[in-house]
Amino acid sequence: MKTFPLDYSSLTPLTKRAYKLADVKDRLETVGFDIVRFKDSDNGANLWQIQSADDGDYIVALYDDEDGVQKTASTNPWSVLVSHNGNDLQVAYKGDPLVKMSSSKLGIPNSELHRAEKYLPEKLATNKKLVKALLSELNESAKHEVSKRYPELV
Numbered sequence: 001m002k003t004f005p006l007d008y009s010s011l012t013p014l015t016k017r018a019y020k021l022a023d024v025k026d027r028l029e030t031v032g033f034d035i036v037r038f039k040d041s042d043n044g045a046n047l048w049q050i051q052s053a054d055d056g057d058y059i060v061a062l063y064d065d066e067d068g069v070q071k072t073a074s075t076n077p078w079s080v081l082v083s084h085n086g087n088d089l090q091v092a093y094k095g096d097p098l099v100k101m102s103s104s105k106l107g108i109p110n111s112e113l114h115r116a117e118k119y120l121p122e123k124l125a126t127n128k129k130l131v132k133a134l135l136s137e138l139n140e141s142a143k144h145e146v147s148k149r150y151p152e153l154v
Contacts, residue, residue: 021050021057028059035062039114078121082113089113091124091134093150099137 028036048059147154
């Protein structure tokens with residue numbers, strides 16, 4: 001039997017705009033009355049609406065796919081990640097880890113750390129006092145290294 005090579009370059013990617021609610025219920029967080037979003041960072045900014053159908057409830061995307069528009073990377077150099085154990089926040093600047101802080105030291109319950117992961121990078125980009133407070137958590141040798149490598153932070 002002959003085999004023929006396949007050319008996948010002409011295929012267009014498909015985006016799923018509706019999910020059966022029962023299949024993804026554990027991955028959602030409620031934003032409003034019938035508005036939800038995914039907890040994971042991949043779809044976190046996109047809002048979905050719960051709609052009923054004859055065969056059950058579905059979530060349907062409320063956003064339009066941007067055909068022909070290429071998404072660009074964020075220009076914010078700050079990033080914040082929740083640790084695997086869910087008890088700590090790892091703060092990085094331009095991809096370099098700077099500070100790891102526990103939720104108890106921050107005064108944030110473990111269940112709320114994922115929210116800090118979303119808003120804290122923007123706050124660090126705009127609030128110099130917050131950056132200074134964050135850098136005060138470093139020991140002297142680490143502060144010296146950071147000021148040498150990233151003088152704009154000091």
